[in-house]
Amino acid sequence: MISIKSDEISQLEKQYRTSxxxxxxxxxxxxxxxxxxNDGITNLCLISSTFHLGANPPLVGLVMRPEREHNDTLRNxxxxxxxxxxxxxxxxYLQAHQTSASYPSGVSExxxxxxxxxxxxxxxxxxxGQSTIRIGLELRELLDMEINGTTIVIGEIVQILAxxxxxxxxxxxxxxxxxxxxxxxLDAYFLPQPIGRLAYxxxxxxxxxxxxxxxxxx
Amino acid sequence: MISIKSDEISQLEKQYRTSxxxxxxxxxxxxxxxxxxNDGITNLCLISSTFHLGANPPLVGLVMRPEREHNDTLRNxxxxxxxxxxxxxxxxYLQAHQTSASYPSGVSExxxxxxxxxxxxxxxxxxxGQSTIRIGLELRELLDMEINGTTIVIGEIVQILAxxxxxxxxxxxxxxxxxxxxxxxLDAYFLPQPIGRLAYxxxxxxxxxxxxxxxxxx
Numbered sequence: 001m002i003s004i005k006s007d008e009i010s011q012l013e014k015q016y017r018t019s020x021x022x023x024x025x026x027x028x029x030x031x032x033x034x035x036x037x038n039d040g041i042t043n044l045c046l047i048s049s050t051f052h053l054g055a056n057p058p059l060v061g062l063v064m065r066p067e068r069e070h071n072d073t074l075r076n077x078x079x080x081x082x083x084x085x086x087x088x089x090x091x092x093y094l095q096a097h098q099t100s101a102s103y104p105s106g107v108s109e110x111x112x113x114x115x116x117x118x119x120x121x122x123x124x125x126x127x128x129g130q131s132t133i134r135i136g137l138e139l140r141e142l143l144d145m146e147i148n149g150t151t152i153v154i155g156e157i158v159q160i161l162a163x164x165x166x167x168x169x170x171x172x173x174x175x176x177x178x179x180x181x182x183x184x185x186l187d188a189y190f191l192p193q194p195i196g197r198l199a200y201x202x203x204x205x206x207x208x209x210x211x212x213x214x215x216x217x218x
Numbered sequence: 219m220i221s222i223k224s225d226e227i228s229q230l231e232k233q234y235r236t237s238x239x240x241x242x243x244x245x246x247x248x249x250x251x252x253x254x255x256n257d258g259i260t261n262l263c264l265i266s267s268t269f270h271l272g273a274n275p276p277l278v279g280l281v282m283r284p285e286r287e288h289n290d291t292l293r294n295x296x297x298x299x300x301x302x303x304x305x306x307x308x309x310x311y312l313q314a315h316q317t318s319a320s321y322p323s324g325v326s327e328x329x330x331x332x333x334x335x336x337x338x339x340x341x342x343x344x345x346x347g348q349s350t351i352r353i354g355l356e357l358r359e360l361l362d363m364e365i366n367g368t369t370i371v372i373g374e375i376v377q378i379l380a381x382x383x384x385x386x387x388x389x390x391x392x393x394x395x396x397x398x399x400x401x402x403x404l405d406a407y408f409l410p411q412p413i414g415r416l417a418y419x420x421x422x423x424x425x426x427x428x429x430x431x432x433x434x435x436x
Contacts, residue, residue: 003338006376010274015389017273017276018273019388020378020391021270022270022390024391025247025249025278027398027400031244048270049270050269051279052266053363053366053368054366055239058227063271087244093413094426102420103421120221135243141365145271147358147372156224160227161220164219167220171241172237172241172403173242175245175408180402182245188415189414191413193409195399195409197405197407200405203320203321203322205319207315
């Protein structure tokens with residue numbers, strides 16, 4: 001058993017600590033975050049800090065780091081009030097990873113990394129043509145975090161674009177069918193396999209698989 | 219292609235909308251969140267809104283819903299200033315799901331759902347004995363979100379407990395080896411399979427697998 005305490009964490013070699021801390025909480029939501037400037041220069045970057053804030057209204061949060069590389073994205077979100085999140089597929093996750101390189105301002109990762117722009121009426125930021133689950137968001141709130149200089153961006157989902165058959169009967173997105181990739185830490189990519197859908201949990205009733213899913217492997 | 223716009227989202231049947239919105243951003247970090255009251259009554263619940271806020275200091279955020287069922291957890295975090303996050307394994311993910319049932323205040327999900335408490339010196343909240351990756355956190359900040367009544371809890375990682383061999387040479391937690399489960403939406407559980415670890419992305423250099431990982435399936 002490895003035990004690492006606070007004073008030891010702060011003394012870890014910087015890159016080791018970054019890799020460790022980034023990977024502790026497990027698999028993370030992985031999306032391509034697309035924005036555009038008012039001049040129409042698009043920007044695309046990988047984001048794995050997205051979190052569900054609430055379903056009604058439909059709100060999603062994400063963290064923007066203070067470093068230079070993300071300034072285009074945050075500036076574009078502030079300028080246009082819109083952005084899109086697009087899932088990553090195994091066929092092109094290397095190109096998606098490549099969007100995290102520090103390209104100079106003014107270079108669009110759509111072009112450099114080979115992504116198709118998909119425009120929707122009324123939405124300035126493009127969606128990613130190759131994705132199978134795409135959501136469009138409008139900025140609702142920015143939280144500047146004094147504790148470490150990051151910014152938490154809260155947005156409302158105002159547009160959902162999904163390939164046919166990707167949404168199950170009860171509304172749940174079928175990410176196995178959608179081919180969605182996940183990430184742990186900075187660079188470890190994974191393709192999840194379904195193990196089961198469970199019935200709503202109630203006190204006194206044994207946890208069990210949904211009837212529609214009794215064939216799932218355990 | 220399915221296209222759903224803002225006004226249609228708000229008109230969706232409530233449970234359908236909840237399932238849809240919860241599952242849009244993809245796979246999420248899945249952990250058992252453990253707390254204790256000042257009286258020593260422990261509480262355990264599933265949490266899938268955890269996000270990485272920063273590595274230095276090592277900060278993690280998570281969202282507490284306004285509903286009654288989570289009040290024990292938030293009250294305990296405020297009272298003791300401490301909590302733990304513990305990964306979920308496929309052997310007992312049904313029991314982990316069961317902790318989301320609305321047990322009365324005072325009933326510990328550790329006992330009801332069959333989890334072992336693991337206490338560490340100086341840490342009031344227990345860790346989950348069956349987990350392979352366990353982190354202890356101290357409360358740093360609470361953000362009350364007016365927009366929907368949720369609370370974003372920011373904590374600093376002050377203790378890491380991991381089974382031997384779960385941390386790779388570069389610091390990245392090996393969640394495949396750790397057996398970590400992930401979730402999409404409210405009840406769809408998955409076990410991820412590794413597809414590759416990628417080298418740090420740089421402009422002008424083709425994205426590629428890390429040398430140590432060239433055998434990964436694409």
